[in-house]
Amino acid sequence: xxxxxxxxxxxxxxxxxxxxxxxxxxxxxxxxxxxxxxxxxxxxxxxxxxxxxxxxxxxxxxxxxxxxxxxxxxxxxxxxxxxxxxxxxxxxxxxxxxxxxxxxxxxxxxxxxxxxxxxxxxxxxxxxxxxxxxxxxxxxxxxxxxxxxxxxxxxxxxxxxxxxxxxxxxxxxxxxxxxxxxxxxxxxxxxxxxxxxxxxxxxxxxxxxxxxxxxxxxxxxxxxxxxxxxxxxxxxxxxxxxxxxxxxxxxxxxxxxxxxxxxxxxxxxxxxxxxxxxxxxxxxxxxxxxxxxxxxxxxxxxxxxxxxxxxxxxxxxxxxxxxxxxxxxxxxxxxxxxxxxxxxxxxxxxxxxxxxxxxxxxxxxxxxxxxxxxxxxxxxxxxxxxxxxxxxxxxxx
Ligand code: 4LM
Numbered sequence: 001x002x003x004x005x006x007x008x009x010x011x012x013x014x015x016x017x018x019x020x021x022x023x024x025x026x027x028x029x030x031x032x033x034x035x036x037x038x039x040x041x042x043x044x045x046x047x048x049x050x051x052x053x054x055x056x057x058x059x060x061x062x063x064x065x066x067x068x069x070x071x072x073x074x075x076x077x078x079x080x081x082x083x084x085x086x087x088x089x090x091x092x093x094x095x096x097x098x099x100x101x102x103x104x105x106x107x108x109x110x111x112x113x114x115x116x117x118x119x120x121x122x123x124x125x126x127x128x129x130x131x132x133x134x135x136x137x138x139x140x141x142x143x144x145x146x147x148x149x150x151x152x153x154x155x156x157x158x159x160x161x162x163x164x165x166x167x168x169x170x171x172x173x174x175x176x177x178x179x180x181x182x183x184x185x186x187x188x189x190x191x192x193x194x195x196x197x198x199x200x201x202x203x204x205x206x207x208x209x210x211x212x213x214x215x216x217x218x219x220x221x222x223x224x225x226x227x228x229x230x231x232x233x234x235x236x237x238x239x240x241x242x243x244x245x246x247x248x249x250x251x252x253x254x255x256x257x258x259x260x261x262x263x264x265x266x267x268x269x270x271x272x273x274x275x276x277x278x279x280x281x282x283x284x285x286x287x288x289x290x291x292x293x294x295x296x297x298x299x300x301x302x303x304x305x306x307x308x309x310x311x312x313x314x315x316x317x318x319x320x321x322x323x324x325x326x327x328x329x330x331x332x333x334x335x336x337x338x339x340x341x342x343x344x345x346x347x348x349x350x351x352x353x354x355x356x357x358x359x360x361x362x363x364x365x366x367x368x369x370x371x372x373x374x375x376x377x378x379x380x381x382x383x384x385x386x387x388x389x390x391x392x393x394x395x396x397x
Contacts, residue, residue, distance in 0.1 A: 018070030087206025089243035090220030097236030101127035109156035146177035171199030207342030267310035329393035339377035
């Protein structure tokens with residue numbers, strides 16, 4: 001019997017929310033609607049549907065995608081969601097929908113490298129003032145000129161440092177001068193952290209990472225109030241970027257979501273054990289993982305995250321060259337960018353940035369990213385195998 005007053009748990013909603021088999025020929029799994037356009041009985045019907053911002057064309061509407069959007073909004077505790085073709089499409093579509101010439105945006109000093117490039121190279125070209133602030137101390141927000149600041153934008157945990165920013169403290173200060181807060185929560189996923197519950201106004205995800213979780217597609221999402229999402233969909237997605245997620249990708253993300261919480265529990269348990277091993281290792285100079293008890297950010301992390309997720313950063317006592325040698329010694333963990341997959345992935349931002357400079361001299365490391373920093377996305381392999389691989393690689397002379 002149904003108990004109407006009890007809200008189903010996260011895992012149940014991740015499997016069922018927003019889908020009724022009775023509306024889809026009793027299919028238990030959401031069907032993939034491969035169509036670019038929709039037919040109407042009459043011109044009047046087309047007009048009515050267009051007026052209600054309903055499905056007229058697949059750049060903005062698709063039934064498979066709509067199930068994913070309803071489910072992500074529910075899991076983040078937001079009113080509405082729009083999904084797009086990649087995480088960068090989400091960042092670009094959001095900023096180009098909500099900012100205009102003369103506006104300003106605060107960004108945390110450290111960001112994912114391409115969000116950093118968007119903020120510091122592209123956005124200023126449109127007459128938008130970009131104000132980098134070290135948000136690890138939220139009081140730094142009190143020192144800026146808030147004129148025209150519409151958005152305060154940051155990631156937590158931060159890419160690639162795994163630093164933790166205090167969502168509630170930053171949101172309180174941003175709201176005091178009338179700005180809205182956007183949190184890129186890609187490194188956590190809604191199974192671990194729900195920024196809207198801590199005062200953020202919008203949540204952004206690269207679906208490519210934990211939410212899909214299987215390393216086989218690109219996708220992005222923004223979750224916010226219904227009016228903001230209607231604006232992002234109706235301008236940003238419709239005629240600025242047109243960066244629509246394919247229905248096939250939406251279907252795969254829905255499949256990934258069903259196991260998100262289960263995966264995050266194993267990711268986090270593996271990551272904590274690896275962080276503890278690294279912390280005690282003589283060749284490791286430092287390690288940063290949100291839920292390491294020695295991490296000064298642990299109390300903040302515990303307040304806003306249910307576990308530490310599985311992104312960690314570390315530096316070796318012998319620095320840059322030692323990082324490259326250690327990574328080349330790994331046989332199980334893949335040397336690859338991206339994160340959140342079943343496979344463990346490791347990368348060294350400084351090497352990639354230096355390589356990129358051969359073709360793009362202005363390429364630079366984001367603030368706070370040191371030359372020795374190695375980033376590890378801990379996967380779902382057996383913990384003993386991961387520990388073995390890391391310990392053997394660290395033993396490489
Ligand atoms: C990477 N990251 O770090 P798409 N926001 C965050 C991210 O980490 C990323 C994006 C947005 C990496 C990709 C190669 C916090 C991406 C952008 O890759 O466009 O889905 O997401 O290794």
